[in-house]
Amino acid sequence: MATFELQQSSSNHDDEVQISSSGGTKRGGWITFLFIAGTVMGLTLASWGWLSNLIVCLIEEFNVKSVDAAQISNIVNGCICVFAIAAAIVADSFFGSFSVIFFCSSVNLLGLTLFSLTAMLDSLRPPHCETGLPGLCQSPSRVQFVVLYFGLALLSVGTGGTRSVITTMGANQLHRLKYREIYFNWFLFVNCAGAAIGSTAIVYVEDNLIGLVIFLSGRRFYCYDTTQGSPFVDLTCVVVACFRKRKVLLSSRSEDYYYGNDGKENTVSNKPEKNFRILNRAAMKTEGDLKEDGSVAKPWRLCTVQRVEDVKSLLGILPLWSSSLLVSTPIAIQGSLTVLQALTMDRHLSSYFKIPAGSFGVIVFISTSISLLLVDRVLYPMWRKLSGRSPTTWSRPHDDRAFHGSLSICGVKTPQSGT
Numbered sequence: 001m002a003t004f005e006l007q008q009s010s011s012n013h014d015d016e017v018q019i020s021s022s023g024g025t026k027r028g029g030w031i032t033f034l035f036i037a038g039t040v041m042g043l044t045l046a047s048w049g050w051l052s053n054l055i056v057c058l059i060e061e062f063n064v065k066s067v068d069a070a071q072i073s074n075i076v077n078g079c080i081c082v083f084a085i086a087a088a089i090v091a092d093s094f095f096g097s098f099s100v101i102f103f104c105s106s107v108n109l110l111g112l113t114l115f116s117l118t119a120m121l122d123s124l125r126p127p128h129c130e131t132g133l134p135g136l137c138q139s140p141s142r143v144q145f146v147v148l149y150f151g152l153a154l155l156s157v158g159t160g161g162t163r164s165v166i167t168t169m170g171a172n173q174l175h176r177l178k179y180r181e182i183y184f185n186w187f188l189f190v191n192c193a194g195a196a197i198g199s200t201a202i203v204y205v206e207d208n209l210i211g212l213v214i215f216l217s218g219r220r221f222y223c224y225d226t227t228q229g230s231p232f233v234d235l236t237c238v239v240v241a242c243f244r245k246r247k248v249l250l251s252s253r254s255e256d257y258y259y260g261n262d263g264k265e266n267t268v269s270n271k272p273e274k275n276f277r278i279l280n281r282a283a284m285k286t287e288g289d290l291k292e293d294g295s296v297a298k299p300w301r302l303c304t305v306q307r308v309e310d311v312k313s314l315l316g317i318l319p320l321w322s323s324s325l326l327v328s329t330p331i332a333i334q335g336s337l338t339v340l341q342a343l344t345m346d347r348h349l350s351s352y353f354k355i356p357a358g359s360f361g362v363i364v365f366i367s368t369s370i371s372l373l374l375v376d377r378v379l380y381p382m383w384r385k386l387s388g389r390s391p392t393t394w395s396r397p398h399d400d401r402a403f404h405g406s407l408s409i410c411g412v413k414t415p416q417s418g419t
Contacts, residue, residue, distance in 0.1 A: 035218025042211020044194030083160030108158020
């Protein structure tokens with residue numbers, strides 16, 4: 001993730017642009033990263049500003065018990081992840097990345113405004129608890145709870161909707177794999193830097209608005225992808241066609257498979273791959289599958305080879321995706337547990353300075369940024385020197401998780417051994 005790599009990639013900008021059919025406008029390339037990075041920085045500053053302080057706000061401002069506050073925080077984080085998946089599906093299938101990001105950023109701005117009003121207006125929160133024990137203080141009214149939860153719902157939609165879509169939109173601006181690898185390193189670095197700043201001192205609404213303005217400013221430079229329809233329809237179609245042809249024997253001849261009519265979907269020239277070969281039946285041509293003009297007569301009985309290979313690619317990433325579930329579970333719990341533990345600690349560094357409980361999470365983002373530099377600049381070059389080959393794209397996530405998992409175990413064991 002060295003600076004000269006980014007500069008070298010920028011010098012090859014002419015190779016990383018697409019020419020618009022209307023007016024010959026250059027679109028895509030590294031110039032869009034400036035707008036993507038600015039958008040990510042602004043949105044991350046705003047989102048982590050309220051996320052890191054949510055538990056503290058619920059306990060100290062809304063007189064919510066610590067256990068209930070942690071549960072609400074975990075539910076909000078879970079909803080953000082769910083909306084991230086939903087937004088990605090909607091962007092790929094129907095409206096495109098730009099429209100979804102713009103809509104979700106606007107919703108996020110409304111949520112931040114409503115959430116800020118709860119801190120500004122005394123009528124939107126219960127009286128301050130003088131005893132310091134939320135269980136003995138006045139609980140929020142029904143109206144106050146409605147305003148609070150509605151604001152959190154808007155924030156969950158806005159934060160989750162932009163989180164996944166803007167990542168892939170930025171990657172789609174670059175069309176070479178080596179540039180995309182550099183992009184993801186820089187993207188994660190900007191994301192962690194924004195989260196670190198957002199966990200310390202931030203004004204939420206202004207940063208979200210700045211991020212939205214920066215995103216719209218790069219509109220004429222973006223490369224816009226056309227929607228491809230719902231991937232679940234393709235997945236279902238392949239499974240149904242494979243089941244209906246379960247008694248058909250597989251063929252080794254490429255001419256027995258359907259590659260598309262008039263070359264519209266013929267991006268795969270060879271016969272289907274042997275992995276998940278049971279799915280190849282969905283692309284085999286049998287009697288009655290095609291019309292006289294070569295088009296498909298029974299869409300739920302015959303699929304193109306390209307569609308079958310796409311489903312195979314989706315199935316191939318399931319192990320990596322499922323492993324993320326195990327990694328994400330302790331991360332989600334760690335966030336709320338860290339804040340609850342910080343609230344019970346003496347956080348004074350001096351008589352004039354006290355570390356906010358919500359700012360303890362900044363250690364995670366700083367360590368992530370350092371780990372990016374360490375892995376990319378030290379461990380991978382050392383690996384290339386010792387083995388004589390570079391880590392593959394698939395091996396990098398496994399190596400990174402093994403490295404960080406070992407550090408996490410050491411971090412958990414250290415306080416236990418000292419007790």
